[in-house]
Amino acid sequence: MSLVVPSWQVETRNKTSAPFGLAAVATVLLAFAVPLLVSRGVVQDLFFILTMLVLAQNWNLLAGYAGLISVGQQAFVGFGAYAMFACVILFGADPLVAVLIAGVLSMLLAIPTAFFTFRLQGPYFAIGTWVIAEVVRLLLAQWKALGGGTGTSLPREATRDMIGVGLMRDLFGMKASAAGDALTYWIALILMVLTVGFVYGLLRSKQGLGLAAVRDNEQAARAVGVNARRMKAFVYLAASFITGIAGALIYVQKARISPDAAFSVTDWTAYVIFIVVIGGIGTVEGPIVGVILFFFLQNLLAGYGSWYLLMLGLIGILVMLFAPRGLWGLFSDRTGIQLFPVRRLLRGGSLNRAHKGVPHG
Amino acid sequence: MTILRLEEVSKKFGALTVAEQISFAVGEGEALGIIGPNGAGKSTLFNLITGNIAPDSGTIHFSGADVTRVAPMVRCLSGMGRTFQIPQPFEQLTVFENLLVAGSFGAGRQESEVSDRCAEILVDTGLIDKANVLAGGLTLLQRKRLELARALATEPKLLLLDEIAGGLTEGECRSLVATIRAIHAKGVAVIWIEHVLHALNSVVERLLVLHFGRVIGIGTPDEIMASREVREIYLGIEV
Numbered sequence: 001m002s003l004v005v006p007s008w009q010v011e012t013r014n015k016t017s018a019p020f021g022l023a024a025v026a027t028v029l030l031a032f033a034v035p036l037l038v039s040r041g042v043v044q045d046l047f048f049i050l051t052m053l054v055l056a057q058n059w060n061l062l063a064g065y066a067g068l069i070s071v072g073q074q075a076f077v078g079f080g081a082y083a084m085f086a087c088v089i090l091f092g093a094d095p096l097v098a099v100l101i102a103g104v105l106s107m108l109l110a111i112p113t114a115f116f117t118f119r120l121q122g123p124y125f126a127i128g129t130w131v132i133a134e135v136v137r138l139l140l141a142q143w144k145a146l147g148g149g150t151g152t153s154l155p156r157e158a159t160r161d162m163i164g165v166g167l168m169r170d171l172f173g174m175k176a177s178a179a180g181d182a183l184t185y186w187i188a189l190i191l192m193v194l195t196v197g198f199v200y201g202l203l204r205s206k207q208g209l210g211l212a213a214v215r216d217n218e219q220a221a222r223a224v225g226v227n228a229r230r231m232k233a234f235v236y237l238a239a240s241f242i243t244g245i246a247g248a249l250i251y252v253q254k255a256r257i258s259p260d261a262a263f264s265v266t267d268w269t270a271y272v273i274f275i276v277v278i279g280g281i282g283t284v285e286g287p288i289v290g291v292i293l294f295f296f297l298q299n300l301l302a303g304y305g306s307w308y309l310l311m312l313g314l315i316g317i318l319v320m321l322f323a324p325r326g327l328w329g330l331f332s333d334r335t336g337i338q339l340f341p342v343r344r345l346l347r348g349g350s351l352n353r354a355h356k357g358v359p360h361g
Numbered sequence: 362m363t364i365l366r367l368e369e370v371s372k373k374f375g376a377l378t379v380a381e382q383i384s385f386a387v388g389e390g391e392a393l394g395i396i397g398p399n400g401a402g403k404s405t406l407f408n409l410i411t412g413n414i415a416p417d418s419g420t421i422h423f424s425g426a427d428v429t430r431v432a433p434m435v436r437c438l439s440g441m442g443r444t445f446q447i448p449q450p451f452e453q454l455t456v457f458e459n460l461l462v463a464g465s466f467g468a469g470r471q472e473s474e475v476s477d478r479c480a481e482i483l484v485d486t487g488l489i490d491k492a493n494v495l496a497g498g499l500t501l502l503q504r505k506r507l508e509l510a511r512a513l514a515t516e517p518k519l520l521l522l523d524e525i526a527g528g529l530t531e532g533e534c535r536s537l538v539a540t541i542r543a544i545h546a547k548g549v550a551v552i553w554i555e556h557v558l559h560a561l562n563s564v565v566e567r568l569l570v571l572h573f574g575r576v577i578g579i580g581t582p583d584e585i586m587a588s589r590e591v592r593e594i595y596l597g598i599e600v
């Protein structure tokens with residue numbers, strides 16, 4: 001009789017992840033060339049998609065992984081945007097430098113707000129985040145130097161003389177306005193890649209596993225030694241940093257700000273939730289699928305005025321009822337395909353190698 | 362050496378006294394059984410020991426340190442492992458991932474360092490075939506086994522088990538007892554709340570009887586079974 005010594009392996013990758021990785025790298029490289037190939041309108045559309053994807057990945061991280069259901073992320077979009085405007089208008093900073101400063105300031109804003117909202121549970125947390133966004137909006141609407149309640153514009157020179165614009169004019173012969181769009185697009189692309197990389201890296205790490213445990217059952221997570229509070233605080237701060245940067249970048253491109261637009265709960269939270277929910281909450285792929293769908297729906301329904309919001313809501317509810325894990329979840333369950341696998345599957349030992357794992361979610 | 366010592370621990374939920382001046386100690390590597398009718402305060406006593414509930418008065422020492430006001434997470438890191446009477450799995454994680462969380466966080470290690478150990482625990486607790494299944498899809502009995510497996514993965518010095526043998530067949534119960542004896546034999550102290558007396562008595566050195574939040578007896582199983590008060594209250598035998 002031979003003695004079988006089990007040897008165990010933990011697998012995370014699967015068949016689709018390697019080819020997908022290559023395809024993703026190729027797509028990103030191609031995406032960098034886009035401003036040289038297509039019209040300004042398309043670049044602006046892609047900028048919109050990229051920034052919405054960044055916001056959606058952040059909301060997904062908060063709600064889908066940390067169980068922090070915020071309806072107040074517009075606080076950080078608007079605050080980041082206003083911080084950028086303040087740096088440019090009051091201190092003459094370069095808009096792109098101001099974007100980074102805005103991210104840091106948004107994270108600083110998250111410290112006192114977390115102090116308040118983390119005392120609230122479940123739906124009260126959601127309401128708390130919304131209240132804070134309203135408070136920040138009302139405060140910034142008092143700031144006369146930045147246009148008060150009616151808002152203001154970035155000085156034309158600021159965007160025209162932005163870092164890199166001159167270089168692109170000389171290299172590609174672009175007009176200042178087209179160069180500005182291309183520049184913000186590239187930064188949005190980099191921000192999106194870094195955000196997806198950060199979220200995926202986090203989920204693959206030990207901390208990501210702990211985060212999933214906290215989301216599923218906080219009491220049990222604490223009982224097995226997970227520092228639930230620290231973990232949630234980290235995610236909340238990281239999300240406000242990235243959301244602040246995204247907000248600032250969006251408003252560099254728009255070049256005009258008002259409190260109502262920058263703190264719009266519809267634009268920066270409702271649409272973002274819609275994207276995550278229809279795509280699939282709790283997966284990295286979900287928001288990617290969701291944002292593409294959202295973009296096409298928006299263009300398709302744009303002519304229907306206020307019916308547009310109603311139809312989006314209806315679609316959101318239908319998806320929640322019939323595909324609770326979103327369209328990506330539906331697809332992934334059927335095909336077993338995962339582009340960003342995070343499951344730790346146990347292989348080897350006495351386990352049947354052919355034994356299929358479950359999809360992640 | 363004692364690993365756990367409670368001194369005059371009391372707790373009330375409103376007017377209901379669930380722990381009244383409870384004092385006892387458990388030695389390193391000792392196994393103590395806790396019995397008592399439903400509602401006696403047994404699970405509450407576990408929650409006091411692990412820090413899920415703060416006592417109104419009294420002190421709790423663990424491994425030589427006063428942990429009365431210490432968070433559950435920290436108590437886990439210092440070597441307390443527990444099961445919940447109502448299983449609390451991480452439902453959207455697989456069974457193996459449930460153990461990985463406990464192993465890596467509870468024992469303060471990297472995932473790669475604990476994966477073999479977690480797999481072996483799954484073998485020992487009979488869950489290895491379910492390793493890659495979502496914990497949310499397990500039956501109640503499997504969930505109870507997962508509670509035990511997950512507590513073990515934290516590498517406890519003291520293991521608190523809350524009614525994990527209920528509903529088992531004779532054979533399953535025997536294998537559970539064998540598993541717990543093996544853990545105990547490695548020097549892990551065990552406190553086990555259980556109604557299945559024959560299972561309990563084949564593992565523990567001492568029994569503690571809880572009634573309306575009071576300790577009404579503590580001693581060897583033989584002493585306890587011979588006690589008049591215990592027989593009247595707990596076993597319901599008229600003497």
Ligand SMILES: Nc1ncnc2c1ncn2[C@@H]1O[C@H](COP(=O)(O)OP(=O)(O)O)[C@@H](O)[C@H]1O
Nearest residue numbers: 374377379397398399400401402403404405406
């Ligand atoms: N969090 C709580 N709040 C109020 N009452 C509670 C709470 N937890 C338990 N109880 C009550 O305390 C008593 C003891 O409960 P428990 O410790 O679960 O008993 P046992 O585990 O011995 O069956 C019961 O009457 C129960 O209803």
Ligand SMILES: [Mg+2]
Nearest residue numbers: 403404405446
């Ligand atoms: Mg109980």
